Amino acid sequence: MPEIHHSTEASTLETAVNSPHSTSHSMALLHMLHLSSPALPIGAYAYSQGLEYAIDSGWLKDEQDIASWLTGLLEYGLGQLDMPIILRCMHAWAEKDYATINHWNQFLRACRETSELLLEDEQLGMALSRLLRELKIPDDALNAIEQKPCFATVFALAGVHWKITSHDLLHSFAYSWLENQVAAATKIMPLGQTAAQKLLLQLLPTIAPIITQAQQVPDEALGVSLPGQVMASSLHEYQYSRLFRS
Numbered sequence: 001m002p003e004i005h006h007s008t009e010a011s012t013l014e015t016a017v018n019s020p021h022s023t024s025h026s027m028a029l030l031h032m033l034h035l036s037s038p039a040l041p042i043g044a045y046a047y048s049q050g051l052e053y054a055i056d057s058g059w060l061k062d063e064q065d066i067a068s069w070l071t072g073l074l075e076y077g078l079g080q081l082d083m084p085i086i087l088r089c090m091h092a093w094a095e096k097d098y099a100t101i102n103h104w105n106q107f108l109r110a111c112r113e114t115s116e117l118l119l120e121d122e123q124l125g126m127a128l129s130r131l132l133r134e135l136k137i138p139d140d141a142l143n144a145i146e147q148k149p150c151f152a153t154v155f156a157l158a159g160v161h162w163k164i165t166s167h168d169l170l171h172s173f174a175y176s177w178l179e180n181q182v183a184a185a186t187k188i189m190p191l192g193q194t195a196a197q198k199l200l201l202q203l204l205p206t207i208a209p210i211i212t213q214a215q216q217v218p219d220e221a222l223g224v225s226l227p228g229q230v231m232a233s234s235l236h237e238y239q240y241s242r243l244f245r246s
Helices: 008-018 020-036 051-056 063-095 098-111 115-134 139-143 151-161 166-188 193-214 227-236
Strands: none
Touching: 020 151, 020 166, 051 063, 051 166, 051 227, 063 098, 063 151, 063 166, 063 193, 063 227, 098 115, 098 151, 115 139, 115 151, 115 227, 139 151, 151 166, 166 193
């Protein structure tokens, strides 16, 4: 019987799969998936970020209108504000630079241009903080936040604690936001489940280049305003019939 030889590629793969580094990376990946799960008990499903008014008022009439709206929010909202600040907060959390953490947390709060958007950020941030305390993330870090924490501030802390790379954490943040917005559109329009999945798949390729952009935003370019979302959010606060919280 001929002798069987394992290929170099197979041996390399086996070594990589069984190495401590691979195990560590796998755990970080699982924590990343945990943070982006819709089952994470933070209440994000209760908010539409102005999308409900934009659809109800007729601004957005079909899936392509929604795709354009969400792409704009992702690129000029998350990509110009939340994600660059997550990067800054990750560095500050790693260095235990709490003064910088508080600076960016206050900056994020100041950039929420309606009471609805600020309330959402506060509620998600506090819910994630409570969860992280229960999951034994050190209290000294959470206690260092002087005002009500923004969601991105606490999300960055979770990423540092679980050793998730900034690249992976930004993907988790963007995907969970996008999935929640598509789920909101599914309830409001109503949008069928299959159409919602097609919309989600259409928008997924936009995430990577926006993350690349977010990594290059200088401090002076942070916080671009989105007048359309601000108008939709402020009008949603007084909308007579609503599915989503205001």
